[in-house]
Amino acid sequence: MLFKIEPRAEPSRQMAIAAPLIATAMTLVVSTIFFVSLGLNPFVTLYTFFVQPLTTMNGVSEWLLKASPLILIACGLSIGFRANVWNIGAEGQLIMGAILATGVGLFSPWQESALLLPLMVVAGMAGGAAWAAIPAFLRARMNTNEILVTLMLSYVAALILSYLVHGPWRDPAGFNFPQTALLPYSGTFEVFDYSYRLNTSIFFTVVAVFLTWLFTNRSFMGYKMAVGGVAPAAARFAGFKSSVSVWLGLLVSGAAAGLAGMMEVAGPLGQLSSQISPGYGFAAIIVAFIGRLNAFGIVLGGLLLSLLYLGGETVQLNMGLPSSVALIFQGLLLFFLLASNFLVNFRIRRLVTRTH
Amino acid sequence: MDLFVSMFAATIIAATPLIFAALGELVVEKSGVLNLGIEGMMLIGAAFGIWVHFAGFPMILAVGAAVVGGALASLMFGVLALTFMTNQYAAGLALAIFGAGVSAFIGRGFGTTPVEAIQPLHIPGLSDIPILGEMFFQFDPLVYLSFVLFAAVSWFLYRTKAGLALRAIGESPDSAHAIGYQVIRIRYLAVMFGGAMAGLGGAYLSLVYTPLWVENMTAGRGWIALALVVFAAWRPRRVIFGAWLFGGMTILQLQGQAIGLTVPTEVLSALPYVATIVVLVLISRNREAMALDFPTSLAQPFRPKG
Incomplete structure (x- = not known):
């Protein structure tokens, strides 16, 4: 199966919205793998990381602050x-x-x-x-x-x-x-x-x-x-x-x-x-x-x-976990975001291989 | 005299990590790619080196791990900048941030355990010469390696066909592609070389210069290396002179009190950064001289046509 990358005539509006979501999802996937490799329960860790801070009024205040x-x-x-x-x-x-x-x-x-x-x-x-x-x-x-x-x-x-x-x-x-x-x-x-x-x-x-x-x-x-x-x-x-x-x-x-x-x-x-x-x-x-x-x-x-x-x-x-974990995620997030931005300006098409 | 001799030797040593990182970046930029992530790659190299050393492996493997670590980190930038054609500034910054995080994570358990630093070579006869011996022949092997690599990079860029191809790609990737060079592949190799050299520079910091793990121990040297390439106007020889200049600044900062300078330590600490700015200004004012060896396609994404 072959793929071909070709530039879009104009940037895709759907992709412009989807790209940050794809990047966030990819960061979550990689962080899950990262947590598992450290022997942590990924669900508990992700919950502690992304949900628990927002479960209190003080958390929300700190979030906005x-x-x-x-x-x-x-x-x-x-x-x-x-x-x-x-x-x-x-x-x-x-x-x-x-x-x-x-x-x-x-x-x-x-x-x-x-x-x-x-x-x-x-x-x-x-x-x-x-x-x-x-x-x-x-x-x-x-x-x-x-x-x-x-x-x-x-x-x-x-x-x-x-x-x-x-x-x-x-x-x-x-x-x-x-x-x-x-x-x-x-x-x-x-x-x-x-x-x-x-x-x-x-x-x-x-x-x-x-x-x-x-x-x-x-x-x-x-x-x-x-x-x-x-x-x-x-x-x-x-x-x-x-x-x-x-x-x-x-x-x-x-x-x-x-x-x-x-x-x-x-x-x-x-x-x-x-x-x-x-x-x-x-x-x-x-x-x-x-x-x-x-x-x-x-x-x-x-x-x-x-x-x-x-x-x-x-x-x-x-x-x-050390606070450097947040820095790793920042880098990863930017990495995936830049990579998925590619989809805004380019499309990947599968080339149908003809069988004789 | 003694002070001069010891400061001369210390300057050469302080310049060594900068020479590694800047020579690597020079090759990257000559191929038309701007990787701002040197700081991150140096940190990863520094952390990998100590990691492997503490795991009980011989020093040469620790240095090797730093080189591999730097090259692997550079691939992260390479995939973004070369395959996905993203903005190279942003991709480099992602690497700088990521490298700081990863190295801090690896180094979290190192504490302040000192490393048994790589020892100076004793060259029979030469090392024992008074004054000259101390000035030139009592360094650790990596200092000599930095000079070997300087010679190798100069030779490669200006005396080999592959070096010519690399420079051609940096000047005009479209023409180079048209006559059959694999622009993306060669740029990948250049980026990985830059990463390996930055990793080596990082290893020098953690295994020889400091020698222990400190979070963010590069303290901006990756960025100074980047400035050195501009300072050198993309010519290898001037990278060396620039590195010595900044090495001297670092030593002045460390020896400031010893030679009787009574200013706050912060003023001395700011010297290398201020010097970088001053030197950049002086060099950049001459637009013609800057344009002479400037790789014309620098930081512009390339996509083969057809």
């Missing part, structure tokens, strides 16, 4: 990715946003003011955008690869954070833990219910999703950037400067990541510490791809990845 930064960052990244601008250093921009917002929260003179939180929001976005402006400038003016610069700056940002929380910003009353003092009450987001950590910062993510949809599907600028990504020559002939895409793609994603960092310190954490993100900046890249760079797809992708984080924690607590 973790999905929020992932979705927010992925929305920003998708704008750049559409234009072939590869910001893979959102983790560093998140850290810089968190640092600047904490700086405002702890050291500005408006500790009691109702303006403190809005100022921190601005500081967070500015911190992330400023950190992303470095690769934007270098790519637009100096022709330097933004993949490498954004990534290298992530390492630098992590070191700046480490310096601050071990050194000048360390809470003197904090028993030498590498963390700052707690942010003042006026510099934190209101929680919906005092039993859970989900807070009002999630509205920023909701707005970001809507704005991303508006920008990519309804604005001329978004259209121009997408053309510049798919067909740079065509965009150039039409008079569209690629440096606009570079600046916009990086600044927007940097600001989104910085805001996500601010939302972490002013939300569940309440202070700056040496570990402020479990890799949200990197996981958001996967979220953006799972969502096929589409705002609403990103929401689903963020919810899925957030569940992977939660499930990873749950199996770690209940079954003693």
Whole structure:
């Protein structure tokens, strides 16, 4: 029996929806095999991983709380990715946003003011955008690869954070833990219910999703950037400067990541510490791809990845599996997703072999 | 003088994992494929090496396992990028994330048990020469292997017919296909070579340099190797110089206090990353020089026509 691969005349809409489902199903199959090979009951483990976290109100709160930064960052990244601008250093921009917002929260003179939180929001976005402006400038003016610069700056940002929380910003009353003092009450987001950590910062993510949809599907600028990504020559002939895409793609994603960092310190954490993100900046890249760079797809992708984080924690607590399992699943999910995307643009036909 | 000699030798050692990984990636990119997943493949190599070593096998098998592990990991990228023609950036990132997860999972039980590192070779006569002996003839076998592989890769790329074919495929896969070369197959081989070399670089870290298992022990070296290929403008000789430069930065970071630098450790730790950016900027500004040896089809999916 022979198969032939041929390109589709136009991308299949059915497959565009089916691809993420196929990828999720394949990830489940492989994880089942993985669990069995470790001598675990796959049904119990999968239940513990994917269902148990959502059986309590607290679980649901944590699920949304973790999905929020992932979705927010992925929305920003998708704008750049559409234009072939590869910001893979959102983790560093998140850290810089968190640092600047904490700086405002702890050291500005408006500790009691109702303006403190809005100022921190601005500081967070500015911190992330400023950190992303470095690769934007270098790519637009100096022709330097933004993949490498954004990534290298992530390492630098992590070191700046480490310096601050071990050194000048360390809470003197904090028993030498590498963390700052707690942010003042006026510099934190209101929680919906005092039993859970989900807070009002999630509205920023909701707005970001809507704005991303508006920008990519309804604005001329978004259209121009997408053309510049798919067909740079065509965009150039039409008079569209690629440096606009570079600046916009990086600044927007940097600001989104910085805001996500601010939302972490002013939300569940309440202070700056040496570990402020479990890799949200990197996981958001996967979220953006799972969502096929589409705002609403990103929401689903963020919810899925957030569940992977939660499930990873749950199996770690209940079954003693290391947290790296969640990272393996992230990689696998992206792997299967990219592979099944193939079905969107190509079809596989069986060739009927004639018997003489 | 003593300090200079020991820092010179330490620089060569620190550069070795970068040389392995960057030489591998150079061959991959010369074939027109961009694999961003070096960090993941190095981590898998590092973990495989220690795994086999702790299982009681001789060191040479541990290094071999790292090489095989890296090559197998690269196949994951290869299937996506070459067979399924996906976006190579995304496929490489998937590998980087997957490799970090798999290596952490393999290494979960290793604890902080140190490895009996591969020992330096003692070359009778040469190793005993004062100063020069310490500078050039007291390395472990893998350091010498990195130079042998450098010579082999240079020879292969520029002096053999297969190397010419590989470069032709990187320049214009359509033309190469038209005159009968198996573009996809050769690219698969290049990708696997890159994976094997990254695995070797990882093994150097876990079995010689560190030498114990630390989660994420590559600390960005896979990405620096990627930057080295750009820095080298796709020419093997400059990979070596670049690796020494970054090796020197690493050593400066470690020896910073010893030579009397009174700055926070974080500043010194940031040196290799900042240096990477600075060097990339300086190199990339000259567009003409960058374009000279650039594989024109880099990161573009290929599908044979007809």
